[in-house]
Every structure is written in structure tokens, then in C-alpha cells.
Amino acid sequence: MTNAVPALGQREFTRWFWRQLTSMRTALFLLLLLAITAVPGSLYPQRSVDPRNVEAYFIEHPKSAPVLDKLGFFSVYTSPWFSAVYLLLLVSLVGCILPRSFVYLRALRARPPKAPKNFSRLPASASFETEASVDDVLKAGRRTLGRARVDTVTEGDVGELRAEKGFLREAGNLVFHISVVVVLLGVAFGTLFGYRGTAIVAEGQGFSNTLAQYDDFGSGSLFNTDKLPPFSMTLDKFTARFQLTGPQRGAPRAFEATGRYTPTPSSAERPFDITVNHPLKINGTSVYLVGQGYAPVIKVTDAQGHVAFDDAVPFLPTDPSYTSTGVVKVPDAKPEQLGFQGFFLPTAVAGKDGVAISAFPAAANPHLGLFVWHGDLGLDTGLSQSVYVLDKAKMKQYMGSDGKGFPVSLNEGQTQKLPGGGTIQYVKTLQFVRFQFSSSPLVKVPLFGVAAGVLGLILSLSIKPRRTWIRARREGSRTVVEVAVLDRVPRDDLPADLDDFLQRFRESLGETQETTQ
Amino acid sequence: MTLAQYEQISNYAVASATVILGLAFIAYVAQWGFARNVAPDHALVEAGGSTSKPAGPAEEADRSDVAGGIGLSLTGLAWLVLLAGVIARGLSAQRVPWGNMYEFGCAGILVVLSAYLVLVRVWGIDWVGPIITGFGMVVLGLSALVWVPPGPLVPALHSYWLVIHVLGAMIAGSAFLVGAAASILFLLKSRAERITPVDEQVGFLWRIPPSAVIDKVAYRVHAFAFPIWTFAALIAGPIWAQYAWGKYWGWDPKEVWAFITWVVYACYLHARATAGWKGRNAAIIALIGFGCFLFNFIGVNLFIPGLHSYAK
Ligand code: HEM
Numbered sequence: 037m038t039n040a041v042p043a044l045g046q047r048e049f050t051r052w053f054w055r056q057l058t059s060m061r062t063a064l065f066l067l068l069l070l071a072i073t074a075v076p077g078s079l080y081p082q083r084s085v086d087p088r089n090v091e092a093y094f095i096e097h098p099k100s101a102p103v104l105d106k107l108g109f110f111s112v113y114t115s116p117w118f119s120a121v122y123l124l125l126l127v128s129l130v131g132c133i134l135p136r137s138f139v140y141l142r143a144l145r146a147r148p149p150k151a152p153k154n155f156s157r158l159p160a161s162a163s164f165e166t167e168a169s170v171d172d173v174l175k176a177g178r179r180t181l182g183r184a185r186v187d188t189v190t191e192g193d194v195g196e197l198r199a200e201k202g203f204l205r206e207a208g209n210l211v212f213h214i215s216v217v218v219v220l221l222g223v224a225f226g227t228l229f230g231y232r233g234t235a236i237v238a239e240g241q242g243f244s245n246t247l248a249q250y251d252d253f254g255s256g257s258l259f260n261t262d263k264l265p266p267f268s269m270t271l272d273k274f275t276a277r278f279q280l281t282g283p284q285r286g287a288p289r290a291f292e293a294t295g296r297y298t299p300t301p302s303s304a305e306r307p308f309d310i311t312v313n314h315p316l317k318i319n320g321t322s323v324y325l326v327g328q329g330y331a332p333v334i335k336v337t338d339a340q341g342h343v344a345f346d347d348a349v350p351f352l353p354t355d356p357s358y359t360s361t362g363v364v365k366v367p368d369a370k371p372e373q374l375g376f377q378g379f380f381l382p383t384a385v386a387g388k389d390g391v392a393i394s395a396f397p398a399a400a401n402p403h404l405g406l407f408v409w410h411g412d413l414g415l416d417t418g419l420s421q422s423v424y425v426l427d428k429a430k431m432k433q434y435m436g437s438d439g440k441g442f443p444v445s446l447n448e449g450q451t452q453k454l455p456g457g458g459t460i461q462y463v464k465t466l467q468f469v470r471f472q473f474s475s476s477p478l479v480k481v482p483l484f485g486v487a488a489g490v491l492g493l494i495l496s497l498s499i500k501p502r503r504t505w506i507r508a509r510r511e512g513s514r515t516v517v518e519v520a521v522l523d524r525v526p527r528d529d530l531p532a533d534l535d536d537f538l539q540r541f542r543e544s545l546g547e548t549q550e551t552t553q
Numbered sequence: 554m555t556l557a558q559y560e561q562i563s564n565y566a567v568a569s570a571t572v573i574l575g576l577a578f579i580a581y582v583a584q585w586g587f588a589r590n591v592a593p594d595h596a597l598v599e600a601g602g603s604t605s606k607p608a609g610p611a612e613e614a615d616r617s618d619v620a621g622g623i624g625l626s627l628t629g630l631a632w633l634v635l636l637a638g639v640i641a642r643g644l645s646a647q648r649v650p651w652g653n654m655y656e657f658g659c660a661g662i663l664v665v666l667s668a669y670l671v672l673v674r675v676w677g678i679d680w681v682g683p684i685i686t687g688f689g690m691v692v693l694g695l696s697a698l699v700w701v702p703p704g705p706l707v708p709a710l711h712s713y714w715l716v717i718h719v720l721g722a723m724i725a726g727s728a729f730l731v732g733a734a735a736s737i738l739f740l741l742k743s744r745a746e747r748i749t750p751v752d753e754q755v756g757f758l759w760r761i762p763p764s765a766v767i768d769k770v771a772y773r774v775h776a777f778a779f780p781i782w783t784f785a786a787l788i789a790g791p792i793w794a795q796y797a798w799g800k801y802w803g804w805d806p807k808e809v810w811a812f813i814t815w816v817v818y819a820c821y822l823h824a825r826a827t828a829g830w831k832g833r834n835a836a837i838i839a840l841i842g843f844g845c846f847l848f849n850f851i852g853v854n855l856f857i858p859g860l861h862s863y864a865k
Binding site: 322476487 | 707798
């Protein structure tokens with residue numbers, strides 16, 4: 037017996053807590069909280085959006101960044117506090133939808149309620165007298181009410197019309213709230229079972245969909261990376277067009293990547309044509325064109341006369357004129373490994389201080405400028421290394437006679453001797469494309485969810501649920517008619533169209549006299 | 554006509570529209586000012602033969618009405634001129650005239666003025682005129698600061714979803730603006746109704762509808778705008794993003810603020826249905842919502858880097 041009391045208390049507490057959680061006030065509070073907690077994600081760089089910006093923030097704010105990181109400010113939308121708010125909101129939403137759905141189903145079958153005794157207590161009411169009989173008044177009322185649910189009740193010489201309309205409002209509202217749940221679940225599913233990655237592919241090169249070929253890759257926690265769809269593709273040609281004249285000279289106009297792909301290892305090769313906004317779909321994976329640049333083909337012959345390197349090297353663009361930076365690593369060079377670091381200019385012109393700059397994004401006068409290091413590239417340490425960064429810890433730079441770094445300066449087709457022996461040749465200019473590969477299964481679920489939600493919203497916000505009562509009482513040779521309306525939501529106190537209704541009502545009775553409100 | 558001529562016409566038209574809208578604003582302010590001493594129904598003052606306020610108020614009321622009429626006519630004229638400017642801009646760029654921030658400003662204000670003129674006819678809301686014209690004048694003026702020559706769009710913007718997405722956002726935004734203007738007047742008027750003794754009820758605030766009516770107008774425009782905003786920000790935007798970046802939602806700052814705006818307006822709709830929140834608090838939430846919308850349009854473009862900021 038003594039145990040029963042706390043148990044009851046607990047159940048009561050649970051019930052109380054549930055009622056609080058599913059109350060309108062809590063929903064309001066949680067929505068506001070959601071809006072506020074979403075703000076930091078737009079002010080601080082986000083890992084999921086651009087991890088490089090996060091690194092830059094760490095460098096600029098070495099003191100505060102680690103603290104902010106602990107608090108989740110660089111991955112706000114997966115942080116515990118943001119998740120807590122939307123999960124609570126989700127629970128509150130479900131707890132709100134369920135009882136309301138039952139109430140709604142019951143209301144669908146219910147009859148319109150009885151008229152209150154005193155109409156003048158209602159926010160909007162009016163009365164008038166007419167020659168017409170009670171019966172005629174009720175019939176006219178029925179006609180004027182149109183498509184409402186109406187009950188007619190007559191008791192002695194008093195007739196009453198009870199009408200209710202606007203049931204679709206609540207239906208729309210429920211559809212909307214349910215669709216919010218559907219969207220959230222759909223998004224969660226797509227995220228958990230989806231993957232996304234990018235890879236750089238130069239003209240003439242291929243890509244096959246395995247983890248090793250990605251530059252960066254991320255997947256949902258329930259996605260099995262061994263099950264990447266086994267397609268492959270080859271980029272044949274990339275075409276970029278830029279504005280040639282006018283004030284927007286150099287602005288990009290069109291990008292197009294063409295090539296061939298095989299959806300599965302056993303299927304035949306098919307052509308593809310990918311442009312911005314027009315991805316290629318392969319077995320549930322979409323392939324997007326998200327970036328581009330130049331990949332000069334560089335050939336390095338070492339001091340012993342062997343060709344140690346001959347390949348296209350992507351240089352990453354750093355400005356709208358495609359001034360690009362890049363690194364060439366030649367681990368096969370003998371006797372020492374070689375490393376090059378420098379820049380690529382698609383349209384090189386002499387700048388003000390003699391330093392060459394790029395004047396236009398297209399490759400009209402391509403130029404390669406590099407510095408040279410020799411020694412150990414540090415590739416054997418077992419640590420993975422970025423292909424875009426030269427680890428100079430165990431390397432020495434070749435210096436020129438002026439004491440500055442020895443410069444390699446090449447136009448397309450040119451060859452230059454290296455200080456330690458051997459040559460470097462800038463063979464030709466290819467372009468590269470950065471493809472994004474992504475798959476989020478059931479992507480249509482959130483889409484149709486929001487679409488249904490909008491339709492529900494429109495019903496919910498445009499339909500007025502309204503109760504109308506008409507009471508007619510025979511008094512001598514005349515009939516006293518009273519009318520009252522009650523708008524339920526939005527809780528309008530003074531329905532403005534009562535006058536309009538009365539006018540139509542009386543026209544339908546063949547009357548045009550004054551009404552007292 | 555050549556593209557350059559269209560460009561010139563567009564520039565002149567937008568500049569003229571800005572000036573005309575400024576004049577409309579002045580006329581509306583004059584309407585407000587002239588009504589300083591006017592009681593809600595000046596006929597009553599006359600009938601009572603009020604000696605404390607001789608013929609003055611009636612004359613002032615007339616003057617106020619005339620100024621209001623001029624304000625409305627000038628707004629109509631500004632609309633016409635701006636329409637010409639926006640169309641000429643489209644002709645000179647040979648695409649829809651909303652592809653960068655300058656064009657959003659012009660086309661957006663065109664939609665705002667259209668919404669205002671329609672609603673003046675339907676619900677007689679000319680009392681928000683001072684706020685609408687003042688706001689329009691400022692936005693058009695600021696747009697001139699981010700003017701760029703007309704030209705084609707970068708490839709990522711080549712999509713009819715862009716057309717739909719931006720048009721939807723502009724329509725919703727215009728209604729949000731009208732809603733915000735009504736909410737401001739609601740706050741002023743309901744406060745005035747609470748604290749002003751009957752015999753001091755003079756001035757423009759007493760010539761506009763009672764706060765309950767203003768509140769209803771505010772609700773209706775928000776109820777109109779919210780589904781459109783939902784469509785523009787949460788359907789058309791993600792579809793376009795899915796095509797362009799392979800990611801229907803990436804928590805880009807622009808998306809974040811579109812989402813925040815949406816949530817705040819959902820709050821507003823909830824607040825209107827929650828006891829203790831409707832009226833004043835709901836109106837304040839609506840204003841916060843409009844603040845978020847504006848910040849998304851201006852602040853995010855200018856101050857926060859992101860995928861969308863190239864639409865400057
Ligand atoms: C993700 C969270 C939510 C969103 C985005 C949302 C959004 C909305 C919107 C836009 C409306 C306006 C439609 C209308 O007025 O008919 C609305 C109405 C309503 N919501 Fe929510 N809501 C959410 C959560 C909730 C929760 C948790 C509850 C439970 C308490 C709730 C209860 C209601 C009710 C009762 C209405 C009808 C208001 C009226 O009488 O007009 N909502 N909601």
C-alpha cells in the first residue's frame with residue numbers, strides 16, 4: 037500500500053508532463069526556441085557546409101574555437117541541443133496530432149449543436165420580422181446557408197435551424213501537421229541511408245565508384261560503404277564558355293561535361309552529358325557538375341633520363357580568373373624525389389609589378405610557374421597526405437643564382453632543364469571537373485510531404501468554420517426571426533459578413549426591410 | 554531598340570519611380586500631419602457646434618483627405634513607371650528581371666506596390682500607405698547602390714525553378730511587408746485605444762479602423778503569405794538546390810534564415826490561437842518574422858558568405 041502513493045504520483049507527473057509538452061503554449065515556445073537555436077549555424081562556419089572555413093576559423097581564433105567546437109557551434113544542426121529541441125517538438129507534435137485526430141473524427145459525425153437561449157450574448161446576432169411563415173423562413177434559411185451541415189428542429193410554433201460548416205479547416209490543419217512529421221522522417225531516412233562525395237576527374241580520365249576514388253566522402257550512419265553502386269564513368273570532354281565582352285567579361289556562361297558511363301560492370305557503355313542544373317542519374321546516385329578548373333599535363337624526366345612522371349595535374353582555382361595553385365609530386369624521380377609547387381594562369385598577362393596574373397578564365401595563354409624541391413616527399417610515413425599540399429619537412433628548395441627560389445616558367449609545349457639534372461615539360465592543357473556524387477533514398481517523400489503540407493495549410497488558413505443559428509417564432513400575424521453566427525477559428529469576434537448573409541437571406545424570403553442588430 | 558537603349562530606359566524609369574514614390578510618401582505623411590487635430594468623425598464635432606474647435610478640424614480633415622488621395626495616385630503612378638523599368642530591364646538582360654540583388658529590389662518593390670494597390674481596392678487599406686511607400690522608397694534607393702549592368706546569369710542560376718522560387722519569395726515578402734505594416738499600426742492603435750481618454754481621440758490614428766479590424770487584415774495577409782513562403786522556401790528552393798548542388802537542403806546561411814523566417818511566422822499563427830498571446834504578442838512576433846525576412850534578403854547577401862551570396 038505504501039508503494040502505491042509514489043507510483044500514482046509518478047503517473048500523475050507523467051500525465052502532467054505530457055499535457056504540458058503537448059500544449060499549444062509549449063509548441064509555441066519550442067518553435068521560438070527552434071528559430072533561435074538555428075541562428076548560430078548561419079553565423080559560424082559549419083563542418084557539413086564547408087570544413088575548410090572551420091579550419092580557417094580555428095587558425096584565426098585559436099582561443100575561442102575549441103570552446104565553440106565543444107559546444108557544437110561548428111555542427112549546429114547535429115548538435116545535442118538543436119536535436120533536443122526538434123525532437124521535443126516532434127514528440128509534442130505527435131502528441132498533439134493524435135488526440136486532435138480522434139476529436140476530429142468524432143466531430144465529423146456529430147450534429148450541429150443546439151442554439152443558445154439568448155442570441156444577443158453571441159458576438160454577432162440580428163433579428164427582423166417578416167410576414168412569411170416559420171416554415172418558409174426555415175426553408176429560405178436552408179437555401180441561403182448553402183453547403184453547410186444543417187439540422188431543422190421545430191417545436192410548437194418555434195422553428196430552429198442549426199448549421200455548421202468549415203470542417204475541412206481542421207482536416208487541412210491535421211494534414212499540415214502530419215506532413216511536418218512525414219517530412220522530418222523522410223529527411224532523416226534519406227540522411228541515414230544516403231551518401232555524398234566529390235571527386236576531381238580530368239579530361240580523358242575515368243572514375244569508378246569506390247571509396248578510394250573520392251576526394252572527400254560522407255555517408256549516413258546506416259549506409260554500408262561496401263555497397264556503393266558499382267558504376268564507372270570516363271570524362272571525354274569539358275566545355276566552358278565565358279562572357280567575352282561587356283562589363284561582365286569573364287563571367288561563366290555555360291559548363292558542359294560529356295563522356296561515357298557504365299551503370300553496372302556487366303552493362304554496355306552509354307554516353308552522358310552533364311551540365312549545371314542537369315545531373316546524371318545512375319542507379320539512384322546523382323552526378324552533379326559542381327566545379328571545374330585546369331589540369332596541365334606535366335612530364336618530368338629525372339637526372340638519370342627516365343620519365344618519372346607524365347600525367348594531368350589538377351590546379352585548384354583561387355579566383356574568378358582561374359588563377360590556380362597546385363602541387364606536383366614525383367616520388368619515382370632518381371636519385372632524389374622531386375616536388376613542385378606553384379601556380380597556373382589560363383590567360384597570363386604581365387601585371388603591374390611585373391608579376392604575371394590571369395586576365396581571363398579561358399585558356400588563351402596558359403602559363404605554368406613552379407618552384408622546385410628535392411629530397412623526401414614523406415609519402416612513406418603511412419599517414420595519408422593531401423595531393424594538394426607539399427610536405428617540405430624533409431625537402432630542400434633549389435635556389436637560383438640570385439639567391440631566390442629557382443623558377444620554372446613554362447608556356448604550353450615548352451620544356452625546361454632542372455638544376456639537379458633532368459627536365460620538366462608542360463605538355464598540354466586539359467581541364468578537370470569536380471563531380472559530386474550523391475544519393476539520398478526516398479527523396480520524394482519529403483517533397484510530397486511538403487506539397488501535401490502546403491495544400492493542407494491552404495485549406496486550414498482559408499476555410500472559416502462557422503456555426504449559424506436561425507430561430508423563427510410566430511407572433512400574431514408576423515414571424516420574428518433571429519439570426520446568430522459564431523466563427524470558431526480564427527476567433528473573430530465580429531463576423532463582418534453577417535450583414536451580407538442577412539441580405540441574401542431576406543432576398544430569398546422576398547423581403548427588403550430593415551433589420552435590427 | 555537595342556539592348557543598351559532598354560538598359561537606359563530601365564535606369565531612368567527606376568530612378569523616376571523612386572522619386573515619385575518619395576513624393577507619395579511625403580503626401581501620405583502630410584495626410585497624417587493634417588489630421589493632427591481631427592477627431593474620428595468630424596461631422597460630430599460640427600453637429601455639436603463645438604466652440605473649442607472651430608471650423609478648423611473640418612477643413613483640416615478635408616486637406617488630410619486630399620493629401621491621402623494624392624499619395625494614392627502617386628503610388629499608382631510610381632507602380633506604372635516601375636513596371637516599365639522592370640520590363641525594360643528584362644528586355645535588356647533578355648531573361649526574367651530578377652537575377653541579382655538590384656533586380657530583386659526593383660521587382661520586389663513592384664510586387665509590393667501591386668499588392669498594396671490591390672488591397673487598397675479590396676479592403677481599403679490605404680492607411681498603411683505611409684509605411685509601404687516609405688519602405689519602397691528606401692529599398693529602391695538602396696538598390697541603386699548595388700546596381701550592376703544587365704547581363705546573362707551564371708550557369709547555376711539557369712533554372713525555371715529560380716524563376717518560380719524568386720517570384721514566390723517576392724510575393725510572400727510583399728504580403729509579409731503589408732502584414733508588418735498592419736502589425737505596427739495595430740500596436741500603435743491598440744495602445745492608443747487603451748490609454749487615450751475619449752475627448753483626446755484626435756489625429757490620424759483615430760481615422761483608421763479600430764485595432765480589431767487592423768488585426769484581422771494583418772492575419773489575412775499573413776495567412777495568404779505563409780503558404781506561399783512555404784512553397785517558395787521549402788519546395789521550390791530545395792528542388793532547385795537539388796538540381797544545382799545535389800543537395801536539397803544544405804543549411805546554407807540563406808536557407809537557415811529562410812527556415813527561421815518560416816518558423817517565426819508559424820509561431821505567429823500559433824500565437825494568434827493561444828490565449829494570452831494573441832493581439833500584442835502575436836503582432837510583435839509578426840514583426841520579428843519580417844525582420845528575419847529582411848535580414849535574409851539584405852544581411853545574408855552582404856555579410857555572410859555562402860553559396861547564395863553570388864546572387865548579389
Ligand atoms: C513543427 C512544428 C509545428 C509547426 C511548423 C506548426 C505550424 C502551424 C501552422 C502554420 C498553423 C497555422 C494553421 C492554422 O492556423 O490553421 C498551425 C496551427 C495549429 N497548430 Fe501547429 N505547428 C507545429 C506544431 C504544433 C504542435 C506541437 C501543436 C500542439 C500543441 C500544434 C497545434 C496547432 C493547433 C491547435 C493549430 C490550430 C490553430 C488555430 O486554431 O488556428 N502545432 N500550426
